[in-house]
Every structure is written in structure tokens, then in C-alpha cells.
Amino acid sequence: MSTPAESAPDTTAQDAHWWRQATVYQIYPRSFSDSNGDGLGDLKGITSKVQYLKELGVDAVWLSPFYPSALADGGYDVDDYRNVDPRLGTLEDFDEMAAALHGAGIKVIVDIVPNHTSNRHEWFKEALASPRGSAARGRYIFREGLGENGELPPNEWTSMFGGSAWERVTEPDGTPGQWYLHLFAKEQPDLDWDNPEVHEDFLKTLRFWSDRGADGFRVDVAHALKKDMDAELPSLELLHRADLFSKGEHPLWDRDEVHSIYAEWRKVFNEYNPPRTAVAEAWVHADRRARYASPEGLGQAFNFDLLKADFDAGQFRTIISKNLAEAAATGASSTWVFSNHDVVRHATRYGLPKGSGREEGSGADGKDWLLEGGDPAEVDAERGLRRAKAATLLMLGLPGSAYLYQGEELGLQEVGQIPDADRQDPTFFRNKGVEVGRDGCRVPLPWEAAPAEGSSFGFGSNGSHLPQPAWFADYAANVQAADAGSTLSFYRRALKLRHELQAAGSLGWQDSADGDVLHFVRPGGWHVVANFGTAPVVLPEGEVLLASADVEGGKLPGEATAWVRVAG
Incomplete structure (x- = not known):
């Protein structure tokens, strides 16, 4: 087994708090960029796009699993936690990628999957x-x-x-x-975290990747490790009791004992200078999320509240206020996210038609639409993207970490119609007719609008592992990079401004007579105004730094957000 490259640069410039205000870009490696023409994205493909990531302006990349795997669950069935899937590269390729990212000032976060191994482990x-x-x-x-x-x-x-x-x-x-x-696929047997050997092996894994330059870890299913597995197993009826979730007494999920594991992990993180970071994927009762984000534990926990919300000013304000208060009380940093590898892209969710619980572009997961056929013609793509840009610009103005999902900077829509024969997600095969699966947000990215024959819109030279629709040409990165009015250019300007404006600091709400408007002020006279309604609203007098839609006569159009610098 190879050792880390000795020439790898210092990963974090000794900034122990970089993660608190970071913009983190999630890469689903198999669908990002294919360097060898086998239809799968790989680590060399990521290395080839470092300049793109640098120009985008992200602070870190989070890599979904790249370990050896049968892909029974998109790589979350791990054969070997301390190696690279040979279809995606080698450990030397990881070292080269990490060095290139660090050389561009970009941190590296790797996905760790501690609840289960694969059945090939x-x-x-x-x-x-x-x-x-x-x-x-x-x-x-x-x-x-x-x-x-x-x-x-x-x-x-x-x-x-x-x-x-x-x-x-x-x-x-x-x-x-x-x-x-196996709480998930049968190819994913659950580990017994009452076994000391399991603890020690994962500490070894954390050190392995930290020594190779990983700056942090995203912890998959962080709330499931500890279970009540007494001789008399709890009944299914007991598992469905909602009150157990808020008390930490559920037999399988979010038990208090899980935090002893993360206290062990924190000791390992603190062996490094600066300490390694972590963020929990913990779908838990909102009142219990803070424990995962404590300084003695992982430090951050994903907040999926905005992802699940409608495009609604009242819902957004309630969620933002609650999460900022929670972060302040615990010493953690808030996390904000709208899209990832498990949900329908938010540019599509916000453009879904009325009906079936999706009124006014509901922020729900969009599964009803997918199950009904996922016809792109049913999506108001223009409105969905308009709302998505407005929501994202509001989110980028908030204190805390912002998590972006690959392709959202291109304004990509969900690929709703994928032939059954081409699907890969186990949720589709195991729950057919109930779950359509997550493949639609995992389709490989379009890098070129007019590629050579078979080159998959620039993703690779010989097709892609999931079929790309013809309309991907309209979203290609090379076309958008040359267009000052494109979604990609908008994201680039927003992230550059976010750095310049320094996102750390407090937030002060400004009252508005219009219930569809959210208005808050950040340090330095930085005003963020989001109009969730359809009628234009007057902006505060000052310099409009950036807006998600054209501002005319000092008025912000409907379903748009603006950043305004006000002197004084």
C-alpha cells in the first residue's frame, strides 16, 4: 500500500476555523469527470477540473465515497475504507488530487460510512x-x-x-x-459499535485519510451507530413511536450513547494542527441535532430544514432564526443546503406544477413528481431556476457554511425520465412503485455543449454510466463560462463577493410591511433582501452588489434576492 506524497502542501494554512464560513462543493465522483473513457468519473477527472473549482470560488470539496465498492448503494457499500476503487483510480491519484486542490486553496472533505460495511468487506x-x-x-x-x-x-x-x-x-x-x-441494502451489513475492535479500526481510518491530506469528514448516517440490541428485540410498533425520537430512546436511531463515539473521534481530529473537521448527516429531531455539532463531537451537523421548506418567506425566516440561535447556544456553525445526491435538484423542486402536495413549487423532495413519470415538460424550469437562484443568494448571505451540490452552479434540472434498464439506485429496485430512486440528480455533468461523437457532453470520451438528456447542451459549463449572464457566472460572482464581504458575524432582521419579503443586515452595511412574492419591492438605497434578477428603478422583481451595500 502506498504512503502519502511527501510533497503534499500544508492543507489548511493553519486556520482552525476555516469550516465555520466555508462554501463546500459536493462532488459525486462517478458523475463529475471521466478521465479514461470508461463511463465513470474518477479522481484524475476531479484533478483535471481543479481550475474550474478555483474559478468557481469554493473553499472545500466534499467527495462522496470513492472506495472499492460493488455499487449496491452508489458507493456507500464500502469494501475497503483505506483504499480507492480501481475504477476511480489509485491512492497515488488521491494524493495527486489532494495536492492539486490544496495548491488551489481548496480543502478536502472525505465521506466516511461507519454504520455498515459492504458484504464484500x-x-x-x-x-x-x-x-x-x-x-x-x-x-x-x-x-x-x-x-x-x-x-x-x-x-x-x-x-x-x-x-x-x-x-x-x-x-x-x-x-x-x-x-x-442491514438497516439499508442487504449488501450493507450493520456493524456492532459495542465491539471495541470496530472503534479502533475507524480511528485508524480517520488517521489514514487525515495523514493523506483530508481536512475533514462527512459522516454518513451519523445517528445510527448505537442500537439497543438486547435479547428481546424491540417490536416494529415500538420503532414507529414518534415520542422516542425526541427523547433519545429510539432503539435504532439517535441514541445518546452515539456521542461517546464522536468524543473518541474528536480526540483524533485534535491530534492534527489545525484539527480535522467533521459534519454529521443526522436526520434527527431538530432539538437533538446540536449534540452532533458540539465542539466535543463532530463540530457541525447538516441542517436540512431549508431543503425541506417551501419557497416561503415565513418558513425561511423561522428556520434561519432557529438554526442561528441553536448554533450560538452550542458554539457550532450553521450549515445550509438545498441540493445533494439524495434529493431532487432544487431548481426542479421550485418549478414543479401545482397539485399532489406540490402547490406553488413546494420544497418537498419531489418524489411524487418522479413517481408520476417525471416529465420535464411539467416543470416550469424558468421559474424553478429563478427561485433557486434567489434562495441560493439568500443562503450565501447567511452566517455559517454553505453546501453546494455539483451542477447546481450550472442551474441543472433533475433528469426525471431515465429508462428502468438504466437505473442504478437500489431504492428503485427494492421499492419499485414507491421509490423511483435518486439517479436523476446523479447524471454526469455536461462540460461541453457540442462534444465529439460519444463524448458525453465533455464528461468523458466514451459515454456515461447514466444517460444524459439532449437538453444538457443548454446547461454546458463551457457555454456558461463565456456568458456573463449565465447561472455559472452568477455563482462565481456570488462566491467572490461572499469572500470579500466576510460572511462571519451577526445577522440583524429588518422589519418589512410585506410578508413576502425577508430583509437582514450583515456587518459592514451588507443588506440581503429576498422577495418571495411576485410583485416588485423597493430596495434600500445603496449600491446593488449582486441580484439574482435584473433590478430596475431601485426595485427588486418578484422571486429574487439582492445584496445591497448601504453606507453609514
């Missing part, structure tokens, strides 16, 4: 080859089945991807045997 293969009660099986959650011959699962729990949460194994002697728990 060396530990799980050892468990299958070992007898009941062995140390190898003790790293996972194995139970005897019910029924006369153990032919029934230990209980009626269901997985997040549909079907039973239990899978039966064949014992080394060839007979049907025990069952193992």
Missing part, C-alpha cells in the same frame, strides 16, 4: 467463514432466526430500502444459518 467475508459466536461475527449484528428451524427473520423490522432488515447466511458447513441486520 474482508471482515464480513471472515464472519461468513466463521462459526456462530466467533469474534469475526461479533463485529456485526447476527441473530438466530425464529420458527422451527430458524427459517424466519429475528423480527419484523424493515430496511430503509424496503423488505426485511434481516438476511440469512449460509454457514461454513453449507447449512442455512443465522441472520444479520
Whole structure:
């Protein structure tokens, strides 16, 4: 196994607090850029786009999993936590990529998946080859089945991807045997975090990537590691009791004991100068999120509240106020996000037609629309993008970290119609008719509008692993880079201004007689005005630094946001 490149530069310029106001760009590696023409994005492809990322103005990139994987769940089924999938590159490619990003002043955040391994991980293969009660099986959650011959699962729990949460194994002697728990796909057996060996191995992994230049970690399913797995397993009815979520008493999710794990991790992060950072993906009761973001724990936790909100001034203000107060009380930094690899792109969500719970471009996940066929003709793409730019410019004016998802800077719409034969997301296959899957936001990016034959809009030289629609040509990066009025140019200006205006500091709300308007002031006379209505509103007198739509006669049009510098 290779060692980190000795020439890798100091990753963070000794700034221990860079993450508090960072703009972080999520890269889904298999869909970003393909350097070798095999249809999959790879690490060399990312390295080739470092200049693009630098010109965009992001502070860090978060890399979704790039580990060896069968891709049963888009790479979140990990075979080896301390290696690179050979289809995506090598450890040397990682070192080269990290050095290039650091050379451009961009930090590196890697995704870590601690709730489960893949069923191809060396530990799980050892468990299958070992007898009941062995140390190898003790790293996972194995139970005897019910029924006369153990032919029934230990209980009626269901997985997040549909079907039973239990899978039966064949014992080394060839007979049907025990069952193992998988809260997600059957290819993702859950680890037993009551086992000290599991703790030690993940500490080793954190040090491995930190030593190779990782500046931080995004922690997948951070709230699921600790479980109540007593001999008498809780019933499915008990799992559905909503009151348990707010008390930290749910058998499987967000148990108080999980924070002892992150206290261990924090000690490892603090071994480095500056300390490594982390952000939790924790879908928990809002009142319990702060514990994941504590300075003694991971430091940050994703706040998905705006992602789930309608395009509505009242909802936005309530969410922003609550999360800023929470951050102030805990010493954490707020996180803001509208799109990622798991949800319908917000430029599409905000343009969905009325009906089916999607009135006025509801900020809900858009699954109803996908299940009904996901016809792009049903989306008001112009309005969706207009609202998305307005929401994003408001978000970039807030204190805290801003998380962007690859392609949103191009204004990309969700790819709604993907043939069943081309789909890859396990949620589609395991919950067909209920879940359409997440492939629509994972389609490879369009880099060129008029590529050579077979070159996948510049993504690669020989097609792409998910089909790209013809309309991607209208969103290509090379066309937008040359257009001062493009979405890409808008993002570039916004991120440059965000740095210049220094996003740290307080926020002061300004009262407005119009309930569709949000207006707040940041230090230095920086005013952020967002108009969620359709009628124009008068802006404060001053210099309009940037607006998501044309400002005429000092008036901000509907569904738009402006940044104004007011003297005095």
C-alpha cells in the first residue's frame, strides 16, 4: 500500500476555523469527470477540473465515497475504507488530487460510512467463514432466526430500502444459518459499535485519510451507530413511536450513547494542527441535532430544514432564526443546503406544477413528481431556476457554511425520465412503485455543449454510466463560462463577493410591511433582501452588489434576492 506524497502542501494554512464560513462543493465522483473513457468519473477527472473549482470560488470539496465498492448503494457499500476503487483510480491519484486542490486553496472533505460495511468487506467475508459466536461475527449484528428451524427473520423490522432488515447466511458447513441486520441494502451489513475492535479500526481510518491530506469528514448516517440490541428485540410498533425520537430512546436511531463515539473521534481530529473537521448527516429531531455539532463531537451537523421548506418567506425566516440561535447556544456553525445526491435538484423542486402536495413549487423532495413519470415538460424550469437562484443568494448571505451540490452552479434540472434498464439506485429496485430512486440528480455533468461523437457532453470520451438528456447542451459549463449572464457566472460572482464581504458575524432582521419579503443586515452595511412574492419591492438605497434578477428603478422583481451595500 502506498504512503502519502511527501510533497503534499500544508492543507489548511493553519486556520482552525476555516469550516465555520466555508462554501463546500459536493462532488459525486462517478458523475463529475471521466478521465479514461470508461463511463465513470474518477479522481484524475476531479484533478483535471481543479481550475474550474478555483474559478468557481469554493473553499472545500466534499467527495462522496470513492472506495472499492460493488455499487449496491452508489458507493456507500464500502469494501475497503483505506483504499480507492480501481475504477476511480489509485491512492497515488488521491494524493495527486489532494495536492492539486490544496495548491488551489481548496480543502478536502472525505465521506466516511461507519454504520455498515459492504458484504464484500474482508471482515464480513471472515464472519461468513466463521462459526456462530466467533469474534469475526461479533463485529456485526447476527441473530438466530425464529420458527422451527430458524427459517424466519429475528423480527419484523424493515430496511430503509424496503423488505426485511434481516438476511440469512449460509454457514461454513453449507447449512442455512443465522441472520444479520442491514438497516439499508442487504449488501450493507450493520456493524456492532459495542465491539471495541470496530472503534479502533475507524480511528485508524480517520488517521489514514487525515495523514493523506483530508481536512475533514462527512459522516454518513451519523445517528445510527448505537442500537439497543438486547435479547428481546424491540417490536416494529415500538420503532414507529414518534415520542422516542425526541427523547433519545429510539432503539435504532439517535441514541445518546452515539456521542461517546464522536468524543473518541474528536480526540483524533485534535491530534492534527489545525484539527480535522467533521459534519454529521443526522436526520434527527431538530432539538437533538446540536449534540452532533458540539465542539466535543463532530463540530457541525447538516441542517436540512431549508431543503425541506417551501419557497416561503415565513418558513425561511423561522428556520434561519432557529438554526442561528441553536448554533450560538452550542458554539457550532450553521450549515445550509438545498441540493445533494439524495434529493431532487432544487431548481426542479421550485418549478414543479401545482397539485399532489406540490402547490406553488413546494420544497418537498419531489418524489411524487418522479413517481408520476417525471416529465420535464411539467416543470416550469424558468421559474424553478429563478427561485433557486434567489434562495441560493439568500443562503450565501447567511452566517455559517454553505453546501453546494455539483451542477447546481450550472442551474441543472433533475433528469426525471431515465429508462428502468438504466437505473442504478437500489431504492428503485427494492421499492419499485414507491421509490423511483435518486439517479436523476446523479447524471454526469455536461462540460461541453457540442462534444465529439460519444463524448458525453465533455464528461468523458466514451459515454456515461447514466444517460444524459439532449437538453444538457443548454446547461454546458463551457457555454456558461463565456456568458456573463449565465447561472455559472452568477455563482462565481456570488462566491467572490461572499469572500470579500466576510460572511462571519451577526445577522440583524429588518422589519418589512410585506410578508413576502425577508430583509437582514450583515456587518459592514451588507443588506440581503429576498422577495418571495411576485410583485416588485423597493430596495434600500445603496449600491446593488449582486441580484439574482435584473433590478430596475431601485426595485427588486418578484422571486429574487439582492445584496445591497448601504453606507453609514
